[in-house]
Amino acid sequence: MKAIQLTAPGGLDRLQITTLADAAAPQAHEIQVRIHASSLNYHDLMVASREGATAPGRIPMADGAGVVTAVGAGVTEFAVGDHVVSCFFPQWQSGRYAPSSFDLVPGDGCDGFAREMVTMPATAFTHAPRGYSHEEAATLTTAGLTAWRALVVDGQLQAGDTVLVLGTGGVSLFALQMAKSMGARVVATTSSAEKAQRLKDLGADAVINYRETPEWGDAVLAATGGRGADIVVEVGGPGTLAQSIRACAVGGHIALIGVLTGFSGSIPTAELMSKQQTLQGLIVGSREQQQDMVRALEQFSWKPVIDSCYPLEQLAAAFRHQQSGAHIGKICLSCA
Numbered sequence: 207m208k209a210i211q212l213t214a215p216g217g218l219d220r221l222q223i224t225t226l227a228d229a230a231a232p233q234a235h236e237i238q239v240r241i242h243a244s245s246l247n248y249h250d251l252m253v254a255s256r257e258g259a260t261a262p263g264r265i266p267m268a269d270g271a272g273v274v275t276a277v278g279a280g281v282t283e284f285a286v287g288d289h290v291v292s293c294f295f296p297q298w299q300s301g302r303y304a305p306s307s308f309d310l311v312p313g314d315g316c317d318g319f320a321r322e323m324v325t326m327p328a329t330a331f332t333h334a335p336r337g338y339s340h341e342e343a344a345t346l347t348t349a350g351l352t353a354w355r356a357l358v359v360d361g362q363l364q365a366g367d368t369v370l371v372l373g374t375g376g377v378s379l380f381a382l383q384m385a386k387s388m389g390a391r392v393v394a395t396t397s398s399a400e401k402a403q404r405l406k407d408l409g410a411d412a413v414i415n416y417r418e419t420p421e422w423g424d425a426v427l428a429a430t431g432g433r434g435a436d437i438v439v440e441v442g443g444p445g446t447l448a449q450s451i452r453a454c455a456v457g458g459h460i461a462l463i464g465v466l467t468g469f470s471g472s473i474p475t476a477e478l479m480s481k482q483q484t485l486q487g488l489i490v491g492s493r494e495q496q497q498d499m500v501r502a503l504e505q506f507s508w509k510p511v512i513d514s515c516y517p518l519e520q521l522a523a524a525f526r527h528q529q530s531g532a533h534i535g536k537i538c539l540s541c542a
Contacts, residue, residue: 208541209321210521212264216257218522221266229323232278238325239290241272242340243515244318244539246528247348247376248464253314254525260314266521267539268294268312270319271334271343281328289334291343291500292319293493294351296330300494320521322541332496335503341538345510346499348490349376349536353439354499355491356461357384361437365389370426370435370453371410372442374401376536377463379511381439382408387506393426393435393453404534408511423452434458444471451478451485462487511535 207228213220232238244267253259254266270292274284284290292312295305309315312330334343356377357363369385371378371394382392386409394410396402402413412429416422427434434455440447441464451474454460460483478485513533516524518541528537 207322208518209265210267210518212254212260212262212266214262215253215259215264216255218254218525221254221522221525223519226321229325232276232281232325234279235281235328236278236325237274237281237284237290237328237331238276238323239270239272239331240275240323241270241319241321241541243271243344243541244320245269245341245344245347245349245376246524246537246539248528249348250313250318251525251528264313265317265320266313267318267320268292268314269344269347270312270324271340271347272541275323277328284328284331284333289338289340289343290331291334291496292347293330293332293496294347294490295492296327298492299329300492304489304492320518320539320541322518329493332493332500335500337504338509340542341512341515341540342510344538345376345380345512345536346496346503350380350503350510351491351496351499352377352463352488353380353384354502355488355495356439356463357381357388357437358498358502359491359495360461360486360488361459363388363390363437367391367436368393368430368433368455370394370438370450372440372446372450373397374405374534375441376510377441378439379408379535382410383506383508383511385437387508391430393429395422401534421449421452423449426453430455437461439463443469444473447471448474451481451483454481454483456481457483459484459486513537515540 274288312318368391393412394405438460443465513535515538
């Protein structure tokens with residue numbers, strides 16, 4: 207089978223196409239899956255581009271979607287021909303005790319889905335939503351489930367709430383679409399008129415250009431009649447957190463997801479405290495949460511926003527497109 211390996215993590219030029227032995231026949235409680243698609247996340251980019259981020263020879267990519275080609279003894283949840291999507295934390299099946307390391311995350315601590323076939327425990331996958339293409343399903347593992355957990359599991363989203371999303375990346379657009387489907391009002395930030403129009407087309411009730419309005423937290427307050435957002439999907443990190451706290455309502459919830467602007471920084475703790483907000487870090491979610499999300503997605507009329515799709519051999523080019531920041535939605539990788 208074809209696969210992409212990092213000859214030595216620390217640069218996109220080290221992503222090499224190679225040929226490996228086909229995946230082994232599944233043993234008890236395992237399934238074999240023909241991988242048809244993956245999707246790019248900031249986490250994958252960091253693994254590929256940071257020196258020493260993972261072991262030499264690692265197969266990258268945390269997201270994988272495809273078709274079951276064989277099942278091992280004792281597998282009852284899946285059958286040959288089923289469409290499936292991978293789990294970010296295969297060991298986190300359910301419950302509140304989330305993993306705190308990436309040791310077992312595909313594409314990071316172990317081999318991922320930039321290959322044509324895998325054999326893994328059946329519990330490392332869920333069914334894909336009915337009617338989804340493999341590319342659409344592949345966007346769910348990381349970005350989709352992160353948005354779902356931020357809004358539904360941790361944020362306890364209710365119809366009539368206001369949600370703030372930052373930018374036009376995969377998590378933000380998933381959160382926008384999910385929130386609108388659940389009866390929420392959505393305010394979004396972006397950097398250009400073109401992206402602002404796309405956000406409005408997807409249902410955003412108000413869009414703020416953060417380049418033109420650096421103090422966009424106050425603009426969010428103005429757009430919400432002074433109340434602020436009940437839930438903030440915070441993907442920026444230290445460079446945007448202060449504005450997110452300003453934009454968030456008294457008693458609101460801030461889901462701290464991203465580190466796009468860095469790994470540490472100051473926090474206006476007095477404002478966070480006085481507004482009695484909840485600031486909660488999160489990394490994706492459990493298999494049970496993914497199953498819940500899949501059931502919900504099958505009831506919605508929309509599909510994930512896919513910016514572009516690259517063949518397996520052009521993974522480095524796909525990452526460079528991601529680095530440019532020009533994309534709207536998810537960038538996918540085709541392993542067909």
